[in-house]
Amino acid sequence: MTARQQRMLIVILVLIGVGIATTFGLRAFQENLLYYYSPSAVQAGEAPVGRKFRVGGLVVPGTVKRTDGEIDVSFDLTDNAAMVTVEFAGILPDLFREGQGIIAHGKLNQQGVFVAEEVLAKHDENYMPPEVAESLKQTHAGGPSK
Amino acid sequence: MWTWFHKLSSPPHFYRLSASLIPWFGWLAAAFLIVSLYGGLVTAPADYQQGDGFRIIYVHVPAAMLSLFIYMFMATAAAIGVIWRMKLAHAVAVACAPIGASVTFLALATGSIWGKPMWGTWWAWDARLTSELILLFLYLGYMGLRSAIDDTNRADRASAILALVGVVNVPIVHYSVTWWNSLHQGSTLLKKGGPALPPDMALPLFGMIIGFMCFFGAVALTRVKREVLVREQNSKWVKDMVTSK
Structure with missing residues (x-):
């Protein structure tokens, strides 16, 4: 050699x-x-108890509830298998909307509700002009995923 | 092939070759960057979710791609330098490091500026962002290690080892978004089944990537030329060149 x-x-x-x-x-x-746990993992008890963690999923359409005159908001997150209810008092990111991917940072309370201190929006890798998104919405009826 | 390889490794030959290549790379870079920037900022449509904010992609993605490409280029040059004891290869690696560090910083900075309005945060310790930050530290560590060793040959070898060990971070940066749940989304361009954006958005992006590559070529060759001159300052060809002017 x-x-x-x-x-x-x-x-x-x-x-x-x-x-x-x-x-x-x-x-x-x-x-x-892992930056966040899925709602399924939270329901299966894989997420840490009594410690802060992140949960990520899609905002379930129709579950966003705001309290009048307050900034409190509650919504459900899903990974299409399980759901977690999230409560948050703070400013939501611009991309927050129904069907959007969201990552919340906080703790589960006694009732199994996730009390968030911070809410981040996650967007996917797809980019398209509004007209294309609109026509996709009409053909799929469910709108662009995430 | 080997004669070509040996010819390329001769400093005076490389010096003349790079001097004639630099303007080509420079003008190509300028042309691609100007046309693609216009395409990206003006003619490409706005995104359905992010509106005009998504246009920062035309700087962010080329910078991020280049940060990985330059690292692999630098590490390959360092490996050639170590295995074949080729001083020119070390000079190439040395010249690449500050450029790599700059584009990595640019990728991190534009990502941060993009993250604040869209995600709602400047920074998150997710796998993609953290591994890209480690990439910046690898570049800075490489440069720091070099400047700490006075002897050029020893600096070459020591920093080459660091560059080679750091190669392990490159696949981690690339696959971080597929291996772990992360805040950063998956790759748009290298998605299975083709790029996840329409041609009028994608073409300027490809143009910007080519422009960034050519820019890297021009700046890298300029820096290698300078590095070669410093290293060969006592050789006959440098003296001949300087005195003949």
Whole structure:
């Protein structure tokens, strides 16, 4: 083996070694790397109890309730399998609307209602002009997903 | 192929070659950037959800793509430098790092400006944003490590190892949005089944990406030229070139 081949081997081994180490490291911290839990996971009791976490899902159309004269708002989040009711007193992001992907940060209370301190909007990777979105809405009747 | 490779690795040859290539890259970059920027900011339609706010994509996505591309380019150059003991390859890696750091910063900054109105926050510790921040630290660490070692050969080798170890972060940045739940959405351009945006939005974006690439080419070659001059300052060809002017 020439010195050059040896160096090549070392470079390849370093890459493989670091790759394997990182894979194990990331697998060990898998749970901490999840930015949010789905409503199904919350219902199944996978979300931490008594500690703050994030829940993400789509706002169920027709469940957004506002209190008159207050900024309090409540809405249901779903992943099309389970639902979580979220209460929030604060300013909602511009993209907040029914059917929108939302990530709420807060705690579950005794009644199983998620009391949020912060609400973020998640948008998907699709971009389109309003006319296209409108025609999609008419053909699918459910509107663009998320 | 190897004669081409050896010829390319000769500093005076590379110096002349890059000098003649820089204007090409520069003018191509200017043409693509001007046309695509007009396409992106004026002729492309507004988004159905984000309105005109989505247009920051025309800077954000090319910058983010380039931040990963430059890293792979830099690490490949560093690997060639280590394996073949080619000094020119190290010079290329050195020249790339500050450009990579700049576009990474640009991607993070434009992402932050985009995130505030759309998501409702400047920053979130989700997998995509965090791994991109680590990418910035890798670039800065590479530059910092180099400047801490006076001897060029030793700096070359030490920083090359750092660049190679950091390669592991590149797939993490790319796949972070598919591997974990994240606030950042999935890839629009590399989506299964083709880009998730119509041609009048997509074409300016592709144009911007090509423009950014050419810009990188022009700036990188300019920086490599300078790096070669500094490294070869005592050689005969540099002295000949300087005195003949």
